[in-house]
Amino acid sequence: MYEDDAAVVPATGEAIARATEPGGAASGASFGGQVLAGTPVVPGLAYGPVIRIAADRPDPGPGYEVAADARDAQAAAFDEAARTVAERLRKRASAASGAAAEVLQATAAMAEDRGWCAAVRKAVAAGSPAPHAVAAVTAEFSVMFEKVGGLMAERITDLEDVRDRVLAEILGVPEPGIPVPPRPSVLVADDLAPADTSGLDPESIIALVTRRGGPTSHTAIIARQLGIPCVVAVPGAMELAPGTLVLVDGGEGSVAVEPPHADTESRIARWREDAAAIHEWTGPGATADGHAVALLANVQDGASAEVAASAPVEGVGLLRTELAFLDRDAEPSVAEQAEEYSRVLDAFEGRKVVIRTLDAGSDKPLRFVDHGEEANPALGVRGIRVARSSPALLSRQLEAISLAARGRDADGGAGAAMVMAPMVATVDEARTFAAEVRAAGLVPGVMIEVPAAAVLADRILEEVDFVSIGTNDLTQYVMAADRMSGELAEFSDPWQPAVLALVAGVARAGRRAGKPVGVCGEAAADPALACVLTGLGVTSLSAAPAAIRQVGVALERVTHACCEAAADAALGASSAPAAREAARAALTG
Template sequence: MLQGVPAVGGVQYAPVIRPGARPRVDDAPIAELAEPERAGEAERLLAASAAVADRLRARAAHATGVASEVLATTAQLAQDRAWLRDAQKRIEAGSPATQAVGGAVDKIAEALSKAGDLMAERVTDLRDIRDRVIAELSGLPEPGVPVPDRPSILCAEDLAPVDTAGLDASLVVALATSLGGPTSHTAIIARQLGIPCVVAVDGLDEVPAGTMIMVDGTLGTVTVSPDEEEATVAVATSQRDADLARQWTGPGRTADGHLVAVLANVQDGAAARLAAQSPAEGVGLFRTELCFLNRDTEPDVDEQARIYGEVLEAFGDRKVVVRTLDAGSDKPLKFAGHPDEANPALGVRGIRIAVGNPGILTRQLQGIADAARNTGTTPWVMAPMIATAAEAKAFADEARSMGLTPGVMIEVPAAALLADRILEHVDFLSIGTNDLTQYTMAADRMSAELATLTDPWQPAVLALVAMAARAGAAVGKPVGVCGEAAADPALACVLVGLGVTSLSAAATAIAGVGARLAQVTLAQCQAAAEAALDTATAADARAAAMAALS
């Protein structure tokens, strides 16, 4: 039995498949390109990177939700000026394009890995782009995940978000990686697909393709060559629990009738229409980045209003919380003039982009207000990466001037610590547990070595959630959770016990969360929360809460 970090619950038993071989570049010294050949080789490089980007954009256009955003962001990375400039310099010095791409990307990837912040998350993406561009230059098939002929479990050292975004959940029934963290893109997309996922699995790389394994995404284990009968029973039990969860129709409440709104995370009209068919009581997080990413110019107010209107129409008079543009760091905007930063994860991102781009926030709020008038709805709006009460007040004043209900994200520990003062200016809080965990624990969420630190069950993170929830309760204002923690049924119960009033998750996770809440009382949730807070590690917090809930 191999131990990892649980990312998405459930049990599956199937043979291992592994990603196909990546193109290799011979590192041996070769003859330099003749001077007359170099200009043509540079053009060949630009054409290859453009072809890769175009294919990714086409896939993004046919995807929805997080998968669409991941594909669009990765397409942008395929034509990123930093590695392309370096590669072109290498070609000008006589290197062939394939070696120039390999050298340029590896140099940047090494620098990002050493940085140890959120930008390290781009290393897997960059290396995936490197392999795709080299394959294009070499006339080889595009690398990626093979399509199995029977249900299988995909195992890898790490998975490029581009690959996980295109998986068929009927054939790839679970994921396991030896790297990555519980809030990585791979884990998030696995949750969107509704398949079990375990990350940071020690010893996984030694398990060969074809081996039968059992993945338990709830316990965070991978059992190699388990007893077939026992594995079959475990899968059947997990499937029965999933079937029962799918029968849940809402509304969100505990067994003794305590109401907790269970909402959906969406980021475009297609995802919203899909979520509207689920038991979701509304939208707790509408990510608006998709209409900004991969654009050379900012979308105008009318275009934004049309995009936002699709989501508002899908949910009618139900609650919709719109998050304003959350870009920067690993999601740069071409038109925003991002400065080169030594530590982008702690730099100009989220609400901070508005400072150097006057009008970008005003135009977005106008687009949301226009969409609200056009659809006859009353959306709430919240700002990401708020760190001070002054920032919260400035945002709230502008949002109210347009007739919108303002709130802010709690993603920075400072905001949780000062939640009472921030609530003097806004009408609600929404806790983004992904970034709150990362910033609280000072641990990159993509680092396998630090995966236990980026587990949202960390008692320090739960203590900050409790602080924000208490501040909201003191003044009668709602405090929700829209990070990936809300998709974990057991952790959702703990969050309710801490005083959270709503939970927002991927549409595929909603029924599981609602069904679990319906099986426990508020007193059980509170006991589980108290037990978790009284521990020192994420593993102990999970075990203590599970004992209290059972």
């Protein structure tokens, strides 16, 4: 349910005015009303009435002790509900693409998580009604996840969403979710679950504002994929009354409450001009003075690659391969994997394709791999580390990629299959991985997302042919900040000078080695930050296809020297907000 008791049509006579702000042209406007400040996530401007998700959740009802002969029926009701919810989420995942498909698959797996389900069944066997067992066990797991922190803390919202859906199924009430509002509106929430965010219609929900979350949370990632302006970690967001007119600036990170009509109309007019330029942009990526920056797409599978191939991108900078593995009781065969990789390579025939090997573990466990119990999974056995205990898993994946790439360019040029490993932390790991990749006839690279790898980038680049910086995890590890924590959103911001300093160091190492350095984290989708990354020396930027045109227009409006000046300004700042402001001043000055 949503609350919309006093919604009104915006004064401009239109329900929405959106665009992007590559060069910050519309920044800094003043408003007569209150302006709430948060963390910018997805650039764009949206003007409309607030709707909120009602706080109503399925009520487990009064507690009582279940008779011994009725407990099996309670357990069966829970099992059936969990299975039904998981199947619904998988169905939604199959209809989605990119990051949305991945997080929906992960959420579906959570509904059937062995530990959570076993704990609920244990509570039911002790006499608790199934609804109460679900609620109580979820509360216990949430406390545990919060103590662990990192990626596990991020899953609390997902787990609570699963709880509500399972409870609704057991109780026979409507499954929670976000209905379609009567007019295009700005959705304000404490936080959003992936299952809700992935199903949003950008024509109905024109912007997202959340009290919690960070710039690399699931909400942020999916909003970016959908192209919906988004601001997170906004104090006071939940105090906005339904129907209140707000102007959301996703690039600036501001929410103007009942702004003056003249200012609103002026900003909307400027955004429309930017929107027209963005819509017409066809690439390739380059600054105003011709400095080339390859703009690539992040994709998830063959279906998302076929869609992305029609965007003005020069190839794939990140093919996440987890989707084919997450919802399986057994590892997909080499032939099955090869077929999926071939779809991606076929869609981008003659263009660069970078495939990331399986990034499993932590919040993406595999059913057919024993991950064991870890006190802090975010710092545990994930990414390339899974190959330590299951080396054949990696070998078979490389075999499948090699089969798919057979007959294509094997020298690293257009059409080559380039393969990189996630969570590499040492030179030895890079060397061992590179040898196995080369033996498969492929081009080796690694992800730079562990601070140790950034520090040793010179030596790692001696072993591989390219690196790609995953700014999501790199930021989280550098700043020791849970990316889902609204209170720590400033620390989990890729604009942090410490993070930019590491990126600069990796880019310098790439120049010395004469090898490419890309960025495939969410930072690459921020138009202003894309200019800064270019100034730092990054050679390619890979993002959700919906963000590519915004980045392309941002780059073509500035010179390479301007990008370098913006990079220097950001590096010299004392905080993420200061870095953002300093860079924008350099880009527009």
